[in-house]
Amino acid sequence: MHKINRINLEGHEMPTHWYNILADMPNKPLPPLHPLTLQPVGPEDLAPLFPMELIKQEVSSERWIEIPEEVYDIYRIWRPTPLYRAYNLEKQLDTPAKIYYKYEGVSPAGSHKPNTAVAQAYYNWKEGIKRITTETGAGQWGSALSFATQLFGIQLQVFMVKISYMQKPYRKFMMNTWGADVIPSPSELTESGRKILEADPNSPGSLGIAISEAVEMAMKDPNTHYSLGSVLNHVLLHQTIIGLEALKQLEKTGDYPDVVIGCFGGGSNFGGIAFPFLHLNFMENKHTRIVAVEPASCPKLTRGAFQYDFGDVAGFTPLIPMYTLGHEFTPAAIHAGGLRYHGAGAIVSQLLKDKLIEAKAVGQLETFEAGSLFARVEGIIPAPESNHAIAVAIQEAKKAKEEGRSKTILFNLSGHGFFDLGAYDQYFSGKLEDYSISDQEIAKTVGKLKKIIQD
Amino acid sequence: MHKINRINLEGHEMPTHWYNILADMPNKPLPPLHPLTLQPVGPEDLAPLFPMELIKQEVSSERWIEIPEEVYDIYRIWRPTPLYRAYNLEKQLDTPAKIYYKYEGVSPAGSHKPNTAVAQAYYNWKEGIKRITTETGAGQWGSALSFATQLFGIQLQVFMVKISYMQKPYRKFMMNTWGADVIPSPSELTESGRKILEADPNSPGSLGIAISEAVEMAMKDPNTHYSLGSVLNHVLLHQTIIGLEALKQLEKTGDYPDVVIGCFGGGSNFGGIAFPFLHLNFMENKHTRIVAVEPASCPKLTRGAFQYDFGDVAGFTPLIPMYTLGHEFTPAAIHAGGLRYHGAGAIVSQLLKDKLIEAKAVGQLETFEAGSLFARVEGIIPAPESNHAIAVAIQEAKKAKEEGRSKTILFNLSGHGFFDLGAYDQYFSGKLEDYSISDQEIAKTVGKLKKIIQD
Numbered sequence: 001m002h003k004i005n006r007i008n009l010e011g012h013e014m015p016t017h018w019y020n021i022l023a024d025m026p027n028k029p030l031p032p033l034h035p036l037t038l039q040p041v042g043p044e045d046l047a048p049l050f051p052m053e054l055i056k057q058e059v060s061s062e063r064w065i066e067i068p069e070e071v072y073d074i075y076r077i078w079r080p081t082p083l084y085r086a087y088n089l090e091k092q093l094d095t096p097a098k099i100y101y102k103y104e105g106v107s108p109a110g111s112h113k114p115n116t117a118v119a120q121a122y123y124n125w126k127e128g129i130k131r132i133t134t135e136t137g138a139g140q141w142g143s144a145l146s147f148a149t150q151l152f153g154i155q156l157q158v159f160m161v162k163i164s165y166m167q168k169p170y171r172k173f174m175m176n177t178w179g180a181d182v183i184p185s186p187s188e189l190t191e192s193g194r195k196i197l198e199a200d201p202n203s204p205g206s207l208g209i210a211i212s213e214a215v216e217m218a219m220k221d222p223n224t225h226y227s228l229g230s231v232l233n234h235v236l237l238h239q240t241i242i243g244l245e246a247l248k249q250l251e252k253t254g255d256y257p258d259v260v261i262g263c264f265g266g267g268s269n270f271g272g273i274a275f276p277f278l279h280l281n282f283m284e285n286k287h288t289r290i291v292a293v294e295p296a297s298c299p300k301l302t303r304g305a306f307q308y309d310f311g312d313v314a315g316f317t318p319l320i321p322m323y324t325l326g327h328e329f330t331p332a333a334i335h336a337g338g339l340r341y342h343g344a345g346a347i348v349s350q351l352l353k354d355k356l357i358e359a360k361a362v363g364q365l366e367t368f369e370a371g372s373l374f375a376r377v378e379g380i381i382p383a384p385e386s387n388h389a390i391a392v393a394i395q396e397a398k399k400a401k402e403e404g405r406s407k408t409i410l411f412n413l414s415g416h417g418f419f420d421l422g423a424y425d426q427y428f429s430g431k432l433e434d435y436s437i438s439d440q441e442i443a444k445t446v447g448k449l450k451k452i453i454q455d
Numbered sequence: 456m457h458k459i460n461r462i463n464l465e466g467h468e469m470p471t472h473w474y475n476i477l478a479d480m481p482n483k484p485l486p487p488l489h490p491l492t493l494q495p496v497g498p499e500d501l502a503p504l505f506p507m508e509l510i511k512q513e514v515s516s517e518r519w520i521e522i523p524e525e526v527y528d529i530y531r532i533w534r535p536t537p538l539y540r541a542y543n544l545e546k547q548l549d550t551p552a553k554i555y556y557k558y559e560g561v562s563p564a565g566s567h568k569p570n571t572a573v574a575q576a577y578y579n580w581k582e583g584i585k586r587i588t589t590e591t592g593a594g595q596w597g598s599a600l601s602f603a604t605q606l607f608g609i610q611l612q613v614f615m616v617k618i619s620y621m622q623k624p625y626r627k628f629m630m631n632t633w634g635a636d637v638i639p640s641p642s643e644l645t646e647s648g649r650k651i652l653e654a655d656p657n658s659p660g661s662l663g664i665a666i667s668e669a670v671e672m673a674m675k676d677p678n679t680h681y682s683l684g685s686v687l688n689h690v691l692l693h694q695t696i697i698g699l700e701a702l703k704q705l706e707k708t709g710d711y712p713d714v715v716i717g718c719f720g721g722g723s724n725f726g727g728i729a730f731p732f733l734h735l736n737f738m739e740n741k742h743t744r745i746v747a748v749e750p751a752s753c754p755k756l757t758r759g760a761f762q763y764d765f766g767d768v769a770g771f772t773p774l775i776p777m778y779t780l781g782h783e784f785t786p787a788a789i790h791a792g793g794l795r796y797h798g799a800g801a802i803v804s805q806l807l808k809d810k811l812i813e814a815k816a817v818g819q820l821e822t823f824e825a826g827s828l829f830a831r832v833e834g835i836i837p838a839p840e841s842n843h844a845i846a847v848a849i850q851e852a853k854k855a856k857e858e859g860r861s862k863t864i865l866f867n868l869s870g871h872g873f874f875d876l877g878a879y880d881q882y883f884s885g886k887l888e889d890y891s892i893s894d895q896e897i898a899k900t901v902g903k904l905k906k907i908i909q910d
Contacts, residue, residue, distance in 0.1 A: 006531050008466055076461050077539075077834055084532075088606075106561055108834045110873070147834055151543075173876035176883055177830050375632050379532055379563045379602055418565070418873045421628035428631055 005087060007249040009080035015244040016067055018237050021275045021347060023063035024282045027354055029233075029346035030321035030453070033308060038452065041318045049218055049226040051127040054120065057234040065237065067119075074118045074151060078107045079241065083249035088377040090397070097400035098255055098408045099393055102246045102273060103380065104415060109174075111383065111415030112269045113144030113229055116238035120227050121148035131224040133217045135159045135185065135210030138337030139171025140383075140415065141229030146178035159185035159213045162205035164337070170419055185210040192216055192314050207341065208313025208327060215316045230266025231311060231320070231345040239272025242412060247276050250410070257288050259396055261411040263388035264292040264301060264359070265338045267345040273412035278356065290357040292348065293388040295339050295367075297332040297435035300325045301352060301359035303442055308452040309343055321453065322349045326445030332435035334364050335423035336384040338414075342445075362391045363434040368427040370394050371417070375424075383415040384423055460542060462704040464535035470699040471522055473692050476730045476802060478518035479737045482809055484688075484801035485776035485908070488763060493907065496773045504673055504681040506582040509575065512689040520692065522574075529573045529606060533562045534696065538704035543832040545852070552855035553710055554848055555865045557701045557728060558835065564629075566838065566870030567724045568599030568684055571693035575682050576603035586679040588672045590614045590640065590665030593792030594626025595838075595870065596684035601633035614640040614668045617660035619792070625874055640665040647671055647769050662796065663768025663782060670771045685721025686766060686775070686800040694727025697867060702731050705865070712743050714851055716866035718843035719747040719756060719814070720793045722800040728867035733811065745812040747803065748843040750794050750822075752787040752890035755780045756807060756814035758897055763907040764798055776908065777804045781900030787890035789819050790878035791839040797900075817846045818889040823882040825849050826872070830879075838870040839878055 022028065031040035043055045050058075057065060067075070086099040104112035124132060132154055136142025142158040149156040158180050165172060165184040175182050185205045186193035192212040196203050203209075211228075218226035228235060243260075250256060260277045262270035270292050280286040294301050300323045309324040311317035324343040331340035344352070351357045371387030373394075374380070382390060389411040400407050417424065426432045477483065486495035498510045505513075512520060522530070541554040559567035579587060587609055591597025597613040604611040613635050620627060620639040630637050640660045641648035647667040651658050658664075666683075673681035683690060698715075705711060715732045717725035725747050735741045749756050755778045764779040766772035779798035786795035799807070806812045826842030828849075829835070837845060844866040855862050872879065881887045 005528075006466065006533075008463075010465060011461065011463055073460075074834075078461075108836070150831055151834060169880070170873070170876045173880040174836065174873075177827060177836055177876065177879045178834075179831055372632060376605055376634055379529075379606060379633075381563070381629065381632055418625070418629075421625045421632065424632045425624070425628040 005085040007083040007085070007252055009245055009248055011076060013248060014075065014080045015241055016072070017064040018067060019240040019244060019276050019279055020060055020063055020065055020237055021278060022233065023061050024279060025347070025350065027350055029350040032318035032320050032346070035310070035315060035319055045318070049215065051123040051129065051225065053123040053126070054234045057237055058232060068122055071119050071122050075241070080245045081106050083246055085253070086378055089374060092373065092377045093394065093397045093401065095397040095401045096404070096406040097397040098406065099397055100250065100255070100257070100408070100410045101413045102242055102410070103413045104242060104269070105380070105413060109144040109147045110418065111140050111144065112239060112242060112272060113141050114147055115241055115272065116229065116235045116268065117144040117148035119238040121145070121152045121154055124225050125152040125154055129154065129223065129225045131155045131157070131221070132227050133157045133159070133214040133224060134227045134229070135207060135214045137161050137207045137340065138164050138168055139175065140338055142180065142182070143171055143174045143178070145227055145229065146175040146180035149180070150178045156180040157217065158182045159187065159210040161185060161207055161210050162203065168419070185213050187213060189213070190216045206313060206330065211312035212314035212316050215312070230268040231343070233345070233347055235268050236271035236275065236345060236347060239268050240275050242269070242272035243274060243276030246273065246410060255408045257410040258407040259289040259291060259409050261291045261293060261389045261392050261409065263339060263385045263414060264294045264344070265341050265385065267348040269412055269414040271348060274357065291392055292357060292359045293392045294359065294361050295334050295336055295388065296361040296363040297334055297437055298325070298340055299361040299437065300342060300344055302361045305446045305449065306349060306353055306453060307449050309449055311343065319452070321346050323352060324449070325442055326449055328448060329445040334435065335420060336367070336388060338385040339388065360392055362388055365432060365434050367391045368424070368432060372424060372427060380413065381417040382413055383417045384420050386414045389413070460540040462538040462540070462707055464700055464703055466531060468703060469530065469535045470696055471527070472519040473522060474695040474699060474731050474734055475515055475518055475520055475692055476733060477688065478516050479734060480802070480805065482805055484805040487773040487775050487801070490765070490770060490774055500773070504670065506578040506584065506680065508578040508581070509689045512692055513687060523577055526574050526577045530696070535700045536561050538701055540708070541833055544829060547828065547832045548849065548852045548856065550852040550856045551859070551861040552852040553861065553863045554852055555705065555710070555712070555863070556868045557697055557865070558868045559697060559724070560835070560868060560871035564599040564602045565873065566595050566599065567694060567697060567727060568596050569602055570696055570727065571684065571690045571723065572599040572603035574693040576600070576607045576609055579680050580607040580609055584609060584678065584680045586610045586612070587682050588612045588614070588669040588679060589682045589684070590662060590669045592616050592662045592795065593619050593623055594630065595793055597635065597637070598626055598629045598633070599684065600682055601630040601635035604635070605633045611635040612672065613637045614642065614665040616640060616662060616665050617658065623874070640668050642668060644668070645671045661768060661785065666767035667769035667771050670767070685723040688800070688802055690723050691726035691730065691800060691802060694723050695730050697724070697727035698729060698731030701728065701865060710863045712865040713862040714744040714746060714864050716746045716748060716844045716847050716864065718794060718840045718869060719749045719799070720796050720840065722803040724867055724869040726803060729812065746847055747812060747814045748847045749814060749816050750789050750791055750843065751816040751818040752789055752892055753780070753795055754816040754892065755797060755799055757816045760901045760904065761804060761808055761908060762904050764904055766798065774907070776801050778807060779901070779904070780897055781904055783903060784900040789890060790875060791822070791843065793840040794843065815847055817843055820887060820889050822846045823879070823887060827879060827882060835868065836872040837868055838872045839875050841869045844868070
């Protein structure tokens with residue numbers, strides 16, 4: 001028989017503060033730069049886009065930042081999220097390792113994204129903002145922010161990558177249901193959109209273009225702000241509730257992880273699960289390995305350059321110090337849409353440079369093999385992004401078996417796969433591909449970057 | 456600001472027994488009859504289809520039936536489910552009423568169905584059964600049973616109504632992901648399927664046909680059992696964990712419901728939320744109103760006949776005493792697929808006949824108006840079935856406002872609407888219809904029933 005164990009927190013045990021890793025990093029990340037002056041950007045540069053509280057959080061050195069009461073109340077719709085011991089998976093792998101996973105798919109939008117969406121909507125609401133723009137690829141971030149802005153009475157405009165808009169109507173309907181206005185990008189609404197459409201009326205769009213459109217809309221209206229779902233420091237800050245809860249839940253089991261694993265797109269779910277454990281590596285001399293898992297087809301952490309680069313394709317954002325494949329890099333059409341991004345956030349990049357975390361790249365087929373095994377034995381169908389974390393958790397569990405020693409593995413299951421069942425079907429029918437990428441291809445887009453950081 | 460309140464139970468507070476209402480009903484339901492002899496069916500008639508433990512539960516007069524440890528362990532993946540106070544909805548309606556809802560959409564399959572699927576898979580597993588057949592319409596039940604049988608290593612064959620099989624591939628992929636074999640019905644695998652296909656090679660199928668195929672497959676193989684997701688007494692028994700948890704959760708608030716509301720298809724989620732409160736109506740002289748909500752287009756409770764009828768179209772099942780529109784009744788193509796069923800279970804029918812519960816019928820447009828308002832203020836997107844319960848909860852809250860007095864409303868939110876976002880899109884774009892049904896139409900199918908019960 002199968003034994004499945006869920007470790008809950010009670011409501012009153014939910015953490016009351018986010019953890020700000022900037023307070024503890026041995027080397028702080030380099031500052032973002034203005035693309036024209038190459039001078040560090042200041043609060044005044046960011047004020048047209050973000051509320052002042054978020055700008056402060058972006059550079060804060062306070063270790064613990066209190067979760068506002070209004071945000072806390074909304075978190076309580078789905079938080080604390082469960083931590084599971086994956087007994088069935090352990091049994092299936094016949095491993096001496098203990099495998100735990102934190103499950104963020106229980107949020108109304110189905111992933112970890114609402115953790116920051118709610119916080120961002122709140123700080124904007126507090127500053128009297130009535131309208132926010134954002135971009136979304138497959139729709140996870142757009143739907144999370146629709147859910148959040150709706151609760152605060154803020155109107156949301158989402159630029160959705162056109163190909164996803166057409167191919168994935170369900171996420172669009174979800175955003176509409178939560179009252180958001182969803183525009184296929186590139187659009188005629190912005191100069192950047194029109195420019196793209198002039199050159200190619202049939203452009204399928206890209207996340208980079210959509211960011212440019214959303215930023216442009218926010219820039220030209222003083223009552224409109226912009227919101228980003230990953231990469232930035234304040235986004236990762238809000239996600240630390242994941243790891244902080246997991247710490248408390250693990251305390252109840254008596255286990256402590258030897259390795260913590262998260263999939264990696266821009267860094268938000270990874271930072272969320274990992275940073276609280278890094279805190280204990282820093283402060284209590286723990287030696288937990290922290291592993292970020294990226295797609296082999298979008299290997300910025302394992303094969304990218306550490307350099308200043310833009311967050312978007314058009315070059316509207318500040319230059320961010322990051323591991324990057326170059327902002328003109330176009331990732332292959334893998335199903336893990338949330339991991340199809342050319343760069344990594346500044347904090348995570350610095351941590352990797354300082355060898356305080358590890359990175360691994362995994363091919364698409366291995367991730368679906370892992371995810372479908374997981375679904376069958378544990379009963380929860382994971383998002384393709386999360387399958388990357390599962391794949392490495394399985395690698396670690398197999399290694400433990402080979403080495404004949406126990407260890408404790410924790411990974412973050414960042415979201416459910418209800419909208420990705422078509423991808424599972426392709427996998428089962430043998431239609432899914434691995435994508436490889438040559439050094440030449442990477443060199444092409446990386447080579448175009450201005451070399452601001454010298455090796 | 457919005458205040459949202461989730462009332463949790465801790466793991467150890469989860470009820471350990473199901474509640475069997477047969478023990479307390481003033482009038483027991485009439486027995487099911489063999490269609491040829493019109494004699495009550497005995498255990499030996501049912502043994503080819505169901506494990507003996509379930510056959511016993513079907514007629515048990517024990518009030519409390521212990522949840523087996525293995526079932527309890529699996530329930531703990533997602534149970535206890537949350538109870539919410541719908542503060543935002545109350546505020547939006549400006550009502551003095553308190554509105555609570557129990558949320559079953561957090562299960563891995565996304566509805567209350569796994570509560571009985573896991574129990575049924577367990578009892579079959581315990582009896583050594585290696586293979587189960589079932590039918591599914593839109594796929595909620597099929598996916599719940601796939602999830603459950605997978606955990607017990609039982610092979611599942613699902614006959615899925617062909618039109619849904621073609622139009623709703625996601626639920627099919629979900630079943631495949633959990634290892635089930637999904638067959639579009641009518642199929643060439645069974646005699647009943649072949650007969651239908653001979654007459655109409657393009658038959659879109661129906662739930663009644665799919666039941667006939669699944670039962671036929673189970674009947675002809677002694678190692679194969681059959682499993683049903685609603686209507687039967689043991690199914691409703693397993694669902695009572697919903698109401699038992701809600702009772703404990705409400706205790707923590709100090710409130711007790713004046714009215715309990717559930718949507719109604721065959722009766723499983725309704726019985727689940729309602730029976731534990733009926734228990735207290737019976738035993739502690741409480742006077743909670745219990746309301747079953749059906750679609751106006753499939754009004755068996757409000758406009759059907761109380762008569763013996765088959766559970767399926769082909770007439771393979773025993774005759775069940777029920778409120779029915781006749782087994783040849785074809786419900787309109789509303790989006791609440793789980794409520795498109797001609798009859799009600801025997802227990803619920805008897806309770807309605809004895810006026811111990813009430814029934815209401817609501818049109819499709821009103822249910823989507825209610826559901827989309829709910830999604831926007833509460834943040835959770837409900838299944839179209841659940842929207843029926845929400846619609847009547849809103850009616851009750853408005854009535855409370857008109858009458859200027861407070862009351863406590865509890866409804867069951869039986870599942871999420873992630874696979875029904877297309878229906879919401881149709882609603883928002885004005886394409887959704889109400890379906891009315893004439894007395895003549897009802898008389899046509901009801902008139903064909905053999906009159907076994909005299910008025």
